Amino acid sequence: MSHEILTNNIKALVKQLEWLQFSFDKCQTFGIKQEYTPEEFDRFETLNLRFAPSIDFLMRKVFRSLDEIEYENQGTLIDVVDNAHKRGYLIPKKKLG
Secondary structure, three states, X not given: OXXXXXXXXXXXXXXXXXXXXXXXXXXXXXXXXXXXXXXXXXXXXXXXXXXXXXXXXXXXXXHHHHHHHOOOOOOOHHHHHHHHHHOOOOOOOOOXX
């Protein structure tokens, strides 16, 4: 059953990422500038509204499902992120400077 849950969660995440990519591509067309039209601002807002739930779904559903399959401690969200990092799923933070 756990494998089925993980598979379904990954399928749902892929669908979310398709919409996130769609919004990102729309924002790429006008790039970074000093002022934006209301339509451009709306596209950035839509991108943001799709980004946050996608990350949340990845952490709370997909990574937790993976922890369950691998019998890892599912404690706090920090534990889930730490487990994902140990698996190499998260890119290490680069030092500034």
